[in-house]
Amino acid sequence: MKRDDRGESGATASGMGAGTSTRPGAVTSGAGDPAAVLAAARTVSVVHVLYGDPHGIARSKALSPGAFADALQDGVDFSPGPLVFDTGHAIAVSIDDTAFVGELRGAGDMVVVPDLGTWTVTESGGRRVGWVIGDERLRGGDPHPLSSRRVLHETVRRAARHGWTPVIGIELEFYLLRRLHEHYAGTPGGFGVQGLPEPVAVIDGGYQFNSTRLLEAALDLLTPLWEPLEALGARLRTVEHESGPGQLEITFAPQDALAAADTVLLLRTWLKCFTRPHGLHVSFMGLPAVDHGDPSGWHLHQSGLRADGTPWFAGGADGELGPEGRSYVAGLVRRAADFALLSNGTVNAYHRFAPEHALSPTRLGWAREDRGALIRVADGGAPHSVHAENRVGDPTANPYLYIAAQISSGVEGVVDALPLGPEARRPQQEGESLPRDLGEAVERFESSKAARELVGHDLHRALVELKRSEWNRFTEAAGEFHHGRVSEWEACEYSDEY
Structure with a gap:
């Protein structure tokens, strides 16, 4: 699958989200064709927007096709809970005044920006479901410091600077x-x-x-x-x-x-x-x-x-x-x-x-x-x-x-x-x-x-x-x-x- 190298999801800062959002626009042309994805989204019952937490477990919200269309402009708001819970659902990373990531204080929202290059559809039991993986971001649009996918993006870019493309x-x-x-x-x-x-x-x-x-x-x-x-x-x-x-x-x-x-x-x-x-x-x-x-x-x-x-x-x-x-x-x-x-x-x-x-x-x-x-x-x-x-x-x-x-x-x-x-x-x-x-x-x-x-x-x-x-x-x-x-x-x- 071809990826661009402009950062997580290839996101750019051009354009603002709809409504009252002040976040950078989530859609990029390099990561996938938004029109084609939106057309496909109209054929499914829900769309899972998901990301991998620090333990490697998929966390998601299921969006209606209409809400997913909005998410391409604004991203999807998520609680940071999966970033601070250990495997037994104990809070292990502080969310109070001692939090070392500022936006974790009070368990404030983070944003997941869909990477349209990961769009796919499954059909099971007669139900069609859309799936798209996203990148975790801070509310201002920067990559989230606790994002695992961010680490891999950065690592691949470092290899590319040496002229190497890893194959897995x-x-x-x-x-x-x-x-x-x-x-x-x-x-x-x-x-x-x-x-x-x-x-x-x-x-x-x-x-x-x-x-x-x-x-x-x-x-x-x-x-x-x-x-x-x-x-x-x-x-x-x-x-x-x-x-x-x-x-x-x-x-x-x-x-x-x-x-x-x-x-x-x-x-x-x-x-x-x-x-x-x-x-x-x-x-x-x-x-x-x-x-x-x-x-x-x-x-x-x-x-x-x-x-x-x-x-x-x-x-x-x-x-x-x-x-x-x-x-x-x-x-x-x-x-x-x-x-x-x-x-x-x-x-x-x-x-x-x-x-x-x-x-x-x-x-x-x-x-x-x-x-x-x-x-x-x-x-x-x-x-x-x-x-x-x-x-x-x-x-x-x-x-x-x-x-x-x-x-x-x-x-x-x-x-x-x-x-x-x-x-x-x-x-x-x-x-x-x-x-x-x-x-x-x-x-x-x-x-x-x-x-x-x-x-x-x-x-x-x-x-x-x-x-x-x-x-x-x-x-x-x-x-x-x-x-x-x-x-x-x-x-x-x-x-x-x-």
């Missing part, structure tokens, strides 16, 4: 589970506590890797999503059944960075929403609260193009990294621990980081065609397509921050001409350990100058406060974190929303 391939695992009751059967929670999740059961016995029998049973439920995703420029590559019971993996053809992040935000949202009427539940938890579960991951495939369209990862020899590719991989290794919070942002995500999971990374390092390494250098049998696969990510990760962290780490390595260390022969035993739980990841992120420079001072502080609140509530309720043992607290905190 998505490989995402998740569980398809069966709901045990037709209607809501959980228990409500409150501020700072989540109720019991809805009861679910596995849909198959699993542990028949790449089973055609198990895969075919799931495909009918996934097929309706392909067309709206393709409208975003997301081309499906593969779907397969993984080892766990009802555990699936989906991959997409390489995309530009922003399109890849938007794809993940919408894919996760749609899978959660559109499987529910079929009596099913989708879980992106790193280790869901089901018997005999196997951890899920989000493996991020990365390469890049020069300004003339030629790939810059590959070297002269087939299947070998070139100098820039080697430095990019070295950058990924160097910053992996600093940025672990952005790739693994929940308590539950750290169940993967244990020696018993031979194909999940636990230490810093790289290797060719070794799925136990943090960074796997692979070419898929096509030597000219050599690229880096970072296997660190959790499926729940904030897509904008996770991808931005990868690009920033790699580009920084290239700019610094960082030498790549020797290939790990025993990836699970060599190198510095990754953070083993969310508490360690918060501490590493808080002390990292690179992390602060990547996301900005305000978002850096907010993420530390949000995730420390989450970790503290876990330790108060459940005590120590035990790899491979999903606590009742984790089941309540993450099962429904993640």
Whole structure:
């Protein structure tokens, strides 16, 4: 999907909104055709205007087609609640007189400006719904300092200044589970506590890797999503059944960075929403609260193009990294621990980081065609397509921050001409350990100058406060974190929303 580079949504300050609004006009011609989008909006029942919160969860308002037309002039007013709540709906970022972002005081509105390049339509149960992702802004029109999408915009622009276009391939695992009751059967929670999740059961016995029998049973439920995703420029590559019971993996053809992040935000949202009427539940938890579960991951495939369209990862020899590719991989290794919070942002995500999971990374390092390494250098049998696969990510990760962290780490390595260390022969035993739980990841992120420079001072502080609140509530309720043992607290905190 082609994006312009004039800032979030390509917004310009020309023209004022209708009515009493004093905000800059929201529509840009570079991000999409407003007339075509408005015509399409008249064919749907509602339009979801959404954005990704700091945790990577989609937050939205459903607008009537008429209200959506107004939103193209004025943007959409949103409460900043999702920016200050931790995963358990506890207020973790101040909204009183001590608020470090002025417009958070009193929970004053922020504005979400639709990016018309993300417009797409879904149809389910005979109901057509429009969807458009937006960028969070302050009321005066500036990018919101707590916006995750802002970080990715800025990171891509920095890469472009060096003549590089990042290319991202998505490989995402998740569980398809069966709901045990037709209607809501959980228990409500409150501020700072989540109720019991809805009861679910596995849909198959699993542990028949790449089973055609198990895969075919799931495909009918996934097929309706392909067309709206393709409208975003997301081309499906593969779907397969993984080892766990009802555990699936989906991959997409390489995309530009922003399109890849938007794809993940919408894919996760749609899978959660559109499987529910079929009596099913989708879980992106790193280790869901089901018997005999196997951890899920989000493996991020990365390469890049020069300004003339030629790939810059590959070297002269087939299947070998070139100098820039080697430095990019070295950058990924160097910053992996600093940025672990952005790739693994929940308590539950750290169940993967244990020696018993031979194909999940636990230490810093790289290797060719070794799925136990943090960074796997692979070419898929096509030597000219050599690229880096970072296997660190959790499926729940904030897509904008996770991808931005990868690009920033790699580009920084290239700019610094960082030498790549020797290939790990025993990836699970060599190198510095990754953070083993969310508490360690918060501490590493808080002390990292690179992390602060990547996301900005305000978002850096907010993420530390949000995730420390989450970790503290876990330790108060459940005590120590035990790899491979999903606590009742984790089941309540993450099962429904993640």
